[in-house]
Amino acid sequence: xxxxxxxxxxxxxxxxxxxxxxxxxxxxxxxxxxxxxxxxxxxxxxxxxxxxxxxxxxxxxxxxxxxxxxxxxxxxxxxxxxxxxxxxxxxxxxxxxxxxxxxxxxxxxxxxxxxxxxxxxxxxxxxxxxxxxxxxxxxxxxxxxxxxxxxxxxxxxxxxxxxxxxxxxxxxxxxxxxxxxxxxxxxxxxxxxxxxxxxxxxxxxxxxxxxxxxxxxxxxxxxxxxxxxxxxxxxxxxxxxxxxxxxxxxxxxxxxxxxxxxxxxxxxxxxxxxxxxxxxxxxxxxxxxxxxxxxxxxxxxxxxxxxxxxxxxxxxxxxxxxxxxxxxxxxxxxxxxxxxxxxxxxxxxxxxxxxxxxxxxxxxxxxxxxxxxxxxxxxxxxxxxxxxxxxxxxxxxxxxxxxxxxxxxxxxxxxxxxxxxxxxxxxxxxxxxxxxxxxxxxxxxxxxxxxxxxxxxxxxxx
Ligand SMILES: Cc1cc2nc3c(=O)[nH]c(=O)nc-3n(C[C@H](O)[C@H](O)[C@H](O)COP(=O)(O)OP(=O)(O)OC[C@H]3O[C@@H](n4cnc5c(N)ncnc54)[C@H](O)[C@@H]3O)c2cc1C
Numbered sequence: 372x373x374x375x376x377x378x379x380x381x382x383x384x385x386x387x388x389x390x391x392x393x394x395x396x397x398x399x400x401x402x403x404x405x406x407x408x409x410x411x412x413x414x415x416x417x418x419x420x421x422x423x424x425x426x427x428x429x430x431x432x433x434x435x436x437x438x439x440x441x442x443x444x445x446x447x448x449x450x451x452x453x454x455x456x457x458x459x460x461x462x463x464x465x466x467x468x469x470x471x472x473x474x475x476x477x478x479x480x481x482x483x484x485x486x487x488x489x490x491x492x493x494x495x496x497x498x499x500x501x502x503x504x505x506x507x508x509x510x511x512x513x514x515x516x517x518x519x520x521x522x523x524x525x526x527x528x529x530x531x532x533x534x535x536x537x538x539x540x541x542x543x544x545x546x547x548x549x550x551x552x553x554x555x556x557x558x559x560x561x562x563x564x565x566x567x568x569x570x571x572x573x574x575x576x577x578x579x580x581x582x583x584x585x586x587x588x589x590x591x592x593x594x595x596x597x598x599x600x601x602x603x604x605x606x607x608x609x610x611x612x613x614x615x616x617x618x619x620x621x622x623x624x625x626x627x628x629x630x631x632x633x634x635x636x637x638x639x640x641x642x643x644x645x646x647x648x649x650x651x652x653x654x655x656x657x658x659x660x661x662x663x664x665x666x667x668x669x670x671x672x673x674x675x676x677x678x679x680x681x682x683x684x685x686x687x688x689x690x691x692x693x694x695x696x697x698x699x700x701x702x703x704x705x706x707x708x709x710x711x712x713x714x715x716x717x718x719x720x721x722x723x724x725x726x727x728x729x730x731x732x733x734x735x736x737x738x739x740x741x742x743x744x745x746x747x748x749x750x751x752x753x754x755x756x757x758x759x760x761x762x763x764x765x766x767x768x769x770x771x772x773x774x775x776x777x778x779x780x781x782x783x784x785x786x787x788x789x790x791x792x793x794x795x796x797x798x799x800x801x802x803x804x805x806x807x808x809x810x811x812x813x814x815x816x817x818x819x820x821x822x823x824x825x826x827x828x829x830x831x832x833x
Pocket of ligand 1: 436471483484488490491690705
């Protein structure tokens with residue numbers, strides 16, 4: 372992880388710079404402009420590539436793990452599908468580490484990549500690994516609102532924006548005026564009003580629930596009325612005045628102040644502003660951003676002990692795939708930290724303790740009866756899916772599941788709605804197994820088949 376360390380922002384004196392994220396009253400987070408995650412990803416990927424180059428890691432890209440092989444109560448390998456050829460493969464090992472991420476896509480619309488799914492963790496669960504807190508989902512307050520039925524993904528606007536963006540809605544219900552036409556005294560900066568100590572940097576769950584509450588009460592903005600404003604004008608002017616002072620400008624005009632303030636904001640968040648403009652067609656330097664909460668991170672997952680081992684000996688879960696204590700908070704910048712801590716500080720040491728007792732036993736050959744049975748089980752499941760031969764697409768079922776989850780098991784949860792959701796998901800599951808249609812081959816590249824397996828697992832998780 373050397374290169375991301377180099378790319379983090381620094382103070383003039385050379386020390387790493389810090390910025391605030393939601394839920395903290397101190398600046399405690401290292402960052403790289405508005406692209407911290409991207410920089411970490413590049414750093415992690417280049418470190419991985421180096422290990423691949425040295426022969427220490429063998430990479431199986433375009434493979435999907437579809438089951439865990441358990442021999443005499445211990446995890447001893449996996450069954451994976453080559454996504455290009457469709458061939459099932461057996462991989463044997465003294466231990467299995469699952470680092471397969473979170474399952475936010477059970478809600479269909481989320482900020483996660485569409486490839487993020489629950490299959491690996493769910494298959495492990497079916498082999499006896501306990502799941503903890505599956506209901507525990509983080510809803511991020513700062514996302515671009517849903518714009519229609521065509522979407523498969525929602526976009527996160529970095530939480531760092533809440534450092535300088537002020538969140539507000541009109542004081543009047545169903546106010547259809549444009550944001551810039553609403554005078555200052557008719558704006559309700561509801562987070563600053565309700566939580567003066569934290570203001571716009573309240574924890575994510577508090578900011579998310581408050582936005583939902585305002586929109587449900589009729590104060591939402593935009594065409595869908597399911598959005599609130601994130602407005603940078605106040606801080607653009609504040610930064611502009613500071614810049615004017617720094618440059619010794621006497622009596623700068625409001626235009627000059629705004630211009631200098633824009634430059635400061637562009638330096639801090641320029642790439643995020645560009646992204647917002649590309650997606651919405653609105654210029655956030657001129658009009659406030661519209662934001663609404665979206666599913667972002669799952670804090671439930673496979674139960675693990677302090678060594679990151681599940682209750683199945685030899686089966687480990689790291690990062691967002693486990694239920695973890697570190698990620699189970701509501702603050703910014705904790706998830707990547709958990710991934711790094713699990714992978715860098717914990718597992719290299721704890722797995723050694725397990726292997727010291729295991730390594731003396733020979734590797735289990737992949738023609739062992741448990742490998743054969745596990746592969747047969749996976750093949751049966753794939754054939755069963757393919758043979759339904761119904762009329763509705765996998766996406767139809769995924770969207771329907773996501774709607775039930777969001778409406779009845781989303782930000783506001785009530786017993787009655789949860790009971791309804793259980794019944795509706797049961798019904799949807801039956802319909803899925805009776806009417807899903809998966810075109811394309813069983814033994815070859817088939818993204819519909821891949822999606823179908825994942826949606827089948829989401830249905831069971833949901
Ligand atoms: C848009 C966005 C912004 C974020 N910003 C921040 C931030 O600023 N700070 C922060 O702390 N956190 C942030 N997070 C959260 C953080 O990025 C994730 O929690 C973290 O990356 C999880 O890491 P992971 O290695 O556990 O899983 P992932 O990064 O999700 O990796 C899991 C990998 O496993 C693969 N996989 C899944 N199932 C299988 C299978 N069955 N077989 C084979 N491979 C499989 C997936 O394809 C993926 O490559 C952000 C997340 C998103 C989506």
